[in-house]
Structures are given as structure tokens and as C-alpha cells.
Amino acid sequence: MEIQKDLLEPLLRRFTKYVSIDSQSNSQNADNGIMPSTENQWVFARTLLEEFKSLGIIDAELDGNCYLLARLPATPGKEESLTFGLCSHIDTSGEAPGSAVKPQFHKNYDGRPIILRDGFSIDPKSDSDLASCAGRGDTIITSDGTTLLGADDKAGIAGIMTMLEYLISHPEIPHGPVEILFSPDEETGHGMDKVPLDRIRSKAFYTVDGGQEGELEIECFNAWKCDLMFTGIAAHLGTARGKMVNALTMAASFISALPQQESPETTDGYEGYFCPLEAEGTIEKARVSVLLRDFDRANMEARLDRIDVIARGIEARFPGGKIKVARSQQYLNMKEKLEAAPHLLSRLQEAAGRAGVETYLKPIRGGTDGSRLTEMGIPTPNIFTGGHNFHSRTEWASLLQMGSMVGVLIELVKVWGEQ
Ligand SMILES: [Zn+2]
Known part of the structure; x- marks a missing residue:
């Protein structure tokens, strides 16, 4: 031209x-x-x-x-x-x-x-x-x-x-x-x-x-963020057997239960993902934030549900421990x-x-x-x-x-x- x-x-x-x-x-x-x-x-x-x-x-x-x-x-x-x-x-x-x-x-x-x-x-x-x-x-x-x-x-x-x-x-x-x-x-x-x-x-x-x-x-993506709060039960480590619930272990179990094949580093094109973004904590309390991305709205709903399902599963594995999930929409x-x-x-x-x-x-x-x-x-x-x-x-x-x-x-x- x-x-x-x-x-x-x-x-x-x-x-x-x-x-x-x-x-x-x-x-x-x-x-x-x-x-x-x-x-x-x-x-x-x-x-x-x-x-x-x-x-x-x-x-x-x-x-x-x-x-x-x-x-x-x-x-x-x-x-x-x-x-x-x-x-x-x-x-x-x-x-x-x-x-x-x-x-x-x-x-x-x-x-x-x-x-x-x-x-x-x-x-x-x-x-x-x-x-x-x-x-x-x-x-x-x-x-x-x-x-x-x-x-x-x-x-x-x-x-x-x-x-x-x-x-x-x-x-x-x-x-x-x-x-x-x-x-x-x-x-x-x-x-x-x-x-x-x-x-x-x-x-x-x-x-x-x-x-x-x-x-x-x-x-562009539909974008949501989930903030998970893990609550454990602290105890003296010497007499912790059967009493202590470690919030950090719960948080780590949650992160490793996310599907690795659906992460930013393993997807492209129209594929969505979960991405753990931040984690911090102690035995009593831990916090994990996860980004959820998907082009399709129904798939995004399924991803949000999946976070809940994984969280309930971790709770069941750690009796006494609690997980609260807070969702926030970032953009659509x-x-x-x-x-x-x-x-x-x-x-x-x-x-x-x-x-x-x-x-x-x-x-x-x-x-x-x-x-x-x-x-x-x-x-x-x-x-x-x-x-x-x-x-x-x-x-x-x-x-x-x-x-x-x-x-x-x-x-x-x-x-x-x-x-
Ligand atoms: Zn720019």
C-alpha cells in the first residue's frame, strides 16, 4: 500500500x-x-x-x-x-x-x-x-x-x-x-x-x-480466581498423634490434586487450565489461590465445581480439617x-x-x-x-x-x- x-x-x-x-x-x-x-x-x-x-x-x-x-x-x-x-x-x-x-x-x-x-x-x-x-x-x-x-x-x-x-x-x-x-x-x-x-x-x-x-x-478467556482457606488443628508435635491436623499438608494435597495436564504450561489454543498462583501458611492455617481459565462458560462452571469437589475430598482425608472456598470473577x-x-x-x-x-x-x-x-x-x-x-x-x-x-x-x- x-x-x-x-x-x-x-x-x-x-x-x-x-x-x-x-x-x-x-x-x-x-x-x-x-x-x-x-x-x-x-x-x-x-x-x-x-x-x-x-x-x-x-x-x-x-x-x-x-x-x-x-x-x-x-x-x-x-x-x-x-x-x-x-x-x-x-x-x-x-x-x-x-x-x-x-x-x-x-x-x-x-x-x-x-x-x-x-x-x-x-x-x-x-x-x-x-x-x-x-x-x-x-x-x-x-x-x-x-x-x-x-x-x-x-x-x-x-x-x-x-x-x-x-x-x-x-x-x-x-x-x-x-x-x-x-x-x-x-x-x-x-x-x-x-x-x-x-x-x-x-x-x-x-x-x-x-x-x-x-x-x-x-x-478471550473467562477468568475466575478461587481463594482457599485451610484450617487445621495445632498440637504439640511430640503428642500430636491422632490430634493434629496440618493445614499445610492439606494445602499441598489440594495443589497436587489439581490436574497437571490442565495447567498453563501444558495447554495452548482453546484449552483452559487451573493455575495455583500463591500459597502460604502454618500448621493451623494455610491459604492457596488458584486461577481458573476457560473460553467456554459451561466448562468454567465445571472447573469451579471441580475445585469444590477436590476440596471436599481433601476434607474427607483430613478429619477435623476445614476448607473454605471463595470465588471471584476476574473478567469474561x-x-x-x-x-x-x-x-x-x-x-x-x-x-x-x-x-x-x-x-x-x-x-x-x-x-x-x-x-x-x-x-x-x-x-x-x-x-x-x-x-x-x-x-x-x-x-x-x-x-x-x-x-x-x-x-x-x-x-x-x-x-x-x-x-
Ligand atoms: Zn498491551
């Missing part, structure tokens, strides 16, 4: 600038209700607010919780078109070092392994996505190996900004109004806790937060609600087709801000960004794939304006 070529230079310039600004979030702070969880997210959000203004977008506001909401107005005659939104997150993951990112540019990538510092490397032999970038004149961007890159989700933000600049400098292209939401703390799972629903006008959004070129996501598969609004996906596929990008659907083995928004009544599929190996020091991005994302976003705005 011709327009993409002109856009690659500003796209790369923006991306480089954004990844160089620290915006790592902090899960502990976020769990304690601090929003945003880190001060540096403000710095990045203010930078983006300034950029909206310099692009000529006056309707842009950064609220007290670090949500940045901006609107691209419709072109004359298109004011009545439906508003839709695009969403990316400003924070980067806390799972790898994320400050002082030094982006490296592997120009004209030829398919050789990319060697980073600290013994890290990315080998196209074991990374077919990277192998597919070789010999196309692509630029691969990585960190220097001491940090993550931050393509998650700065590739998405750079893509949206570049799309806006293109449409603003081409006023002859008709389009309806578009809302842009840049949110904090997605990586902590609290990204939509304080989303300003009262200010959002769109009935539909797309998150721009995916991976490989062409990948579109309309379904957005598929049902997205299938009730099929135009979201069909417009996205139409846009990708016009941009010359072949698409495919992939289930997300996790949740996104989009799954939370979908639950809140704003159906939100996810669009690829061209970023890969998220949350790690071997994270990388393909400039050509990022360019394809911009192409799709431009066409998507046009398609929505035609309705």
Missing part, C-alpha cells in the same frame, strides 16, 4: 520517542488503589496531550486519573456519522526491567539472529514471526537486552497518532468523528477501573494492542457480546482488506482492556500492532507490520464514515 511508505518515517520517529519515555506501571500500587500506579505515566500522558494539541486536536482532556480522551472531529457533512473509538494503554509491563529503554534498529533485516546484551538473543529459527520479516527491507526494533522494548503498547499509540496526522493533513478524505482513549495501568489489570464512561460517546471501541500482522482478536470472554455486534468485526475486516492486509482470528489467552470495556457495554475487539514477545527483554517490533496497522486504522476510520 503506497500511503504506508510515506507514513513509516513519522511512525518510527514517534515510536522511538515514546519507548524512550519511562511509563512502567506498578502492580502493587495499583492493587492498593493508586491510579495511576506510577508518576511516570503522567509524564507520558502529558507528552501525548501536547502532541494532540500540536496536531490541531483541541478536544483533548487528561483527567485526574490519567485517562487521556481526545476527539477527531468529523469532516464537513459527516457530523451525523456514528462515533467509534480506538484505545491503547500508556503503561508498560512490570514483568521485565522497563526504564531507560535504548531502542536498537536492525535495518534491512536479513534473517540473522539478533544478539542483545546480557546474553539475550532473538533467533528467527525459533521465532517464525521474525523469520517472516526477513528480506523484505523491514526494520526490526528491539531493546538493547537490558530492558523490555515497550512496543506493548507504544506501537499502538504511535499507530493511532500517525493515523490522526495523516487524516488531518488529508482533509479531502471524508470521515465521521473518532474518539481516542489512552488509558493507564492496563498491565496491572486495573486499566478500566476508573474509565470515564460518562465522557465517552462511542458505542463501540477497538483496542490497538495485539501482535502479529493480520491478527484480530474477538475472544467478550465473544458473546461481540457476536451480538457483528458489524464491528466485519468493518474491521473490510478495512484490513482495503489496506491489503490478510487477517485471521486468534483467541487471547488472557484478558485485555477491551474485555473489560465489552463487559461494561462497549463491545471492543483487538487489532494487531506489529509488536512481538511482549513483557520480555526480547520484545521486538516490525516497522512494516506497524505500517500495516496504520493502513488498517486509516481504512477503518473511512469505513465507519461510510455507514
Whole structure:
């Protein structure tokens, strides 16, 4: 696609600038209700607010919780078109070092392994996505190996900004109004806790937060967490026979009774799992938390029941010991609600087709801000960004794939304006 070529230079310039600004979030702070969880997210959000203004977008506001909401107005005659939104997150993951990112540019990538510092490397032999970038004149961007890159989700933000600049400098292209939401703390799972629903006008959004070129996501896990409290009976160890019930032994028995073949490390695709996440305790009391994941709602019910059945079985083996199970829902598969609004996906596929990008659907083995928004009544599929190996020091991005994302976003705005 011709327009993409002109856009690659500003796209790369923006991306480089954004990844160089620290915006790592902090899960502990976020769990304690601090929003945003880190001060540096403000710095990045203010930078983006300034950029909206310099692009000529006056309707842009950064609220007290670090949500940045901006609107691209419709072109004359298109004011009545439906508003839709695009969403990316400003924070980067806390799972790898994320400050002082030094982006490296592997120009004209030829398919050789990319060697980073600290013994890290990315080998196209074991990374077919990277192998597919070789010999196309692509630029691969990585960190220097001491940090993550931050393509998650700065590739998405750079893509949206570049799309806006293109449409603003081409006023002859008709389009309806578009809302842009840049949110904090997605990586902590609290990204939509304080989303300003009262200010959002769109009935539909797309998150721009995916991976490989062409990948579109309309379904994610159903996610529940079970917290189990084991109560034993303490006694002097010298005279414990027939009296003591060890809560730790009960907890360990419970964990080993979970099906090993249904764990994150033994499943992929559409398979669900149980994952013991944390355990602590003493002889008297022990606590275990377990994550449950499944794409299918009925299967999730069965998984919840299975936790109860295993717990009752352990109780029977340890007379006098007690187990209490507390369940909490974390997020739900957005598929049902997205299938009730099929135009979201069909417009996205139409846009990708016009941009010359072949698409495919992939289930997300996790949740996104989009799954939370979908639950809140704003159906939100996810669009690829061209970023890969998220949350790690071997994270990388393909400039050509990022360019394809911009192409799709431009066409998507046009398609929505035609309705
Ligand atoms: Zn992300």
C-alpha cells in the first residue's frame, strides 16, 4: 500500500520517542488503589496531550486519573456519522526491567539472529514471526537486552497518532468523528477501573494492542480466581498423634490434586487450565489461590465445581480439617457480546482488506482492556500492532507490520464514515 511508505518515517520517529519515555506501571500500587500506579505515566500522558494539541486536536482532556480522551472531529457533512473509538494503554509491563529503554534498529533485516546484551538473543529459527520479516527491507526494533522494548503498547499509540496526522493533513478524505482513549495501568489489570464512561460517546471501541500482522482478536478467556482457606488443628508435635491436623499438608494435597495436564504450561489454543498462583501458611492455617481459565462458560462452571469437589475430598482425608472456598470473577470472554455486534468485526475486516492486509482470528489467552470495556457495554475487539514477545527483554517490533496497522486504522476510520 503506497500511503504506508510515506507514513513509516513519522511512525518510527514517534515510536522511538515514546519507548524512550519511562511509563512502567506498578502492580502493587495499583492493587492498593493508586491510579495511576506510577508518576511516570503522567509524564507520558502529558507528552501525548501536547502532541494532540500540536496536531490541531483541541478536544483533548487528561483527567485526574490519567485517562487521556481526545476527539477527531468529523469532516464537513459527516457530523451525523456514528462515533467509534480506538484505545491503547500508556503503561508498560512490570514483568521485565522497563526504564531507560535504548531502542536498537536492525535495518534491512536479513534473517540473522539478533544478539542483545546480557546474553539475550532473538533467533528467527525459533521465532517464525521474525523469520517472516526477513528480506523484505523491514526494520526490526528491539531493546538493547537490558530492558523490555515497550512496543506493548507504544506501537499502538504511535499507530493511532500517525493515523490522526495523516487524516488531518488529508482533509479531502471524508470521515465521521473518532474518539481516542489512552488509558493507564492496563498491565496491572486495573486499566478500566476508573474509565470515564460518562465522557465517552462511542458505542463501540477497538483496542490497538495485539501482535502479529493480520491478527484480530474477538475472544478471550473467562477468568475466575478461587481463594482457599485451610484450617487445621495445632498440637504439640511430640503428642500430636491422632490430634493434629496440618493445614499445610492439606494445602499441598489440594495443589497436587489439581490436574497437571490442565495447567498453563501444558495447554495452548482453546484449552483452559487451573493455575495455583500463591500459597502460604502454618500448621493451623494455610491459604492457596488458584486461577481458573476457560473460553467456554459451561466448562468454567465445571472447573469451579471441580475445585469444590477436590476440596471436599481433601476434607474427607483430613478429619477435623476445614476448607473454605471463595470465588471471584476476574473478567469474561467478550465473544458473546461481540457476536451480538457483528458489524464491528466485519468493518474491521473490510478495512484490513482495503489496506491489503490478510487477517485471521486468534483467541487471547488472557484478558485485555477491551474485555473489560465489552463487559461494561462497549463491545471492543483487538487489532494487531506489529509488536512481538511482549513483557520480555526480547520484545521486538516490525516497522512494516506497524505500517500495516496504520493502513488498517486509516481504512477503518473511512469505513465507519461510510455507514
Ligand atoms: Zn498491551
